[in-house]
Amino acid sequence: MFNFAFNSFYEAIYMNGHGIYVWSVLIIVLFSLLVFFTVYQYKIKKIKEKLDEFN
Amino acid sequence: MEILKVEFLKLRKKTRIWLGPILVFWLIMIAYPLTVELLQDKLQIGFFSVLWIAILISMMLATEDIFTEDYNDGSLEQTIIQESSFSTNIGLKVFIYWFLTGIPVSILSFIFSFGTTQNFGLSLSIFPLALISSYIFLNLFVLGNSLSLNKGSVLGAIVTMPIALPVLIVLGKSITALQFDINFEGFILLLLGSLSIIIVLVPIVVSYIIRAHLE
Amino acid sequence: MTDNSLITAKTISYKINENKLFHNLSFELGEGCALLIKGKNGSGKSTLLRIILGITVPTKGNIYKAASIQICYLGHKNALKSYLTMRDNIDLMQLKNHKELNYYLDLLSLKKHLDVTVSSLSFGQQKKLALLRVFLNTSKLLILDEPFVGLDDATHEQLTNFLSNELIMGKGLIFTSHIPCEIKADSLVLIN
């Protein structure tokens, strides 16, 4: 079940020509998740700072 | 029935509200052949798609000002305070708008399809389709416009266009049904059925939405 | 709640975007009584009127109205159609009291402008036209938001007399005004 599906690291990247599709999708997914997490954390931080100023 | 009198009184002076959409429909139907090289059979290929989209757009424009003016000058508040049923009023108002825009547009669609296809029977069947679909579109865009009441009609259009897409699909299918002469009445009944649901539900939802606006 | 009360408010509170406008407000209005709502700008006078009307829902509390009560309301917005003539606008108001229409048109000296579009009337004249709703009302309760703004002295006096008369006839009146007037009224002051 946990056998490495490729013979070499280069093959894992290349994936018989399909690598570009797989990895680009991965990058898009991770990037959008990352952006959303950082944006929300940043917004919360900003509001907290503002509230701190009031106090 | 007071509302009918009131609305006609207003629309008598506001010709752009109901004449505008009709003219836009007309212009789109004139613009379409200009984009195609003038060969009759080429014209017919996309004709009905353009027809349905033109109806969609003209109905979108017809609802542009349906509540905005009354909202801005305070008439809506006066209507709400009066005890008579608000949602019935909205339903009647939509009917008037349909009467002034939907019916002329449907007649025009009949004329244009006869001019393009030279097929009287087919064009005659387009007429009820146009009547029903224009009423459905009008109701949906009224819903959208009530949501974006004083924020311009574009927002309302964006928001309700997805809801109108199934109707376009049914219209497209019914043209195929017409051309191959299979179960066209079924499509008319389907549209009528959805219209009868929409006619009841939309005014109720819109009345709640407008109340939320006035709060 | 007494028998002849037109409006009863029980512990109503209202806040908008977490700004508290008023808290636990209670009052009662009987027949022939007037209530003047006072307060600074932005203290929620108009909002309170709209809550009484039932347009705005209070955050907490309830408003009880006498059964099947008719309300005549005049707000900041005149509910006039600027592109129609005065005559058409009067038609739009759907007044039920036609007998006295001529009398009040004379009294407010509006008669000669009947076929003029509202947009070309002055602010005061538009206000007077809107006041026809009040003068020709058939309601039991009048709710007026700043009715005296923009009126000349004569009209001010006519409106005061009219409203005092209505009170004697046993109607209810709730209004806001920062212009002093001689209507005998209890006042309710809104403090933030």
Place this chain on the structure above:
Amino acid sequence: MIKKFIHQFASPKTFLLQVDKFYGLIFFTSLCIYIFSIIWGLLFTPEDFVQGNSFRIMYLHVPASFLSQSLYIAMAVSSATYLIWRVKLAAYFVIAIAPIGAMTTFIALVSGSIWGIPTWGTWWQWDARITSTLILFIMYLGLISLHNSFSNYEKADKLLSWLVIVGAVNIPIIKKSVDWWTTLHQSASITLTNKPSIDPVMLYPLIGTIIGFFGLIICLILISSKNQIFIREKNKSWVKDYV
């Protein structure tokens, strides 16, 4: 009684305290599950016969497309809760979920079309699923722009809730009609719905990615609702104490 119960249980304050308690736990568990299953799926599963290595996009695409509609349903439930019981927290959820729903729908769309290039030979096809996902994406954007155009939050919440409910009624209709539409135009296109029964070796990592992605999205919803609570209730004393 239900109303009272919900109001007590769903106060923003209790919610915020609970979020702080469990957020870290949920976040790290789901992040670990997600990364583990992604690596498993992308590198340690055997190649697919038909599609070759491009089937691995499934591990990224399926969780997103799975959630794109579930999030809309969650919004509809929250909207109904708000309109019926006037629970404010529900209204916060609705607008908190909307951008995240748009994001997952966007991921589903983009990954779907990239997947389409090696499998179908085209990045776009007017297939029923893709079209209805695109419509859903536009609906999400419409919801967000509607909410943004009103400065009075309560009004915006109410209007948004009505629109979400109307849209929720329409989603099945749109799906059905789009299905119906495609049956005539193209009968033999590859649809992802009726794929041959999936091998367990490929299925387990898929389940893992779905769970992990779901957890991450939950975390996103939690912090975005936290953000909403701060925006709306910043004048309340408890928020100041909390900070």
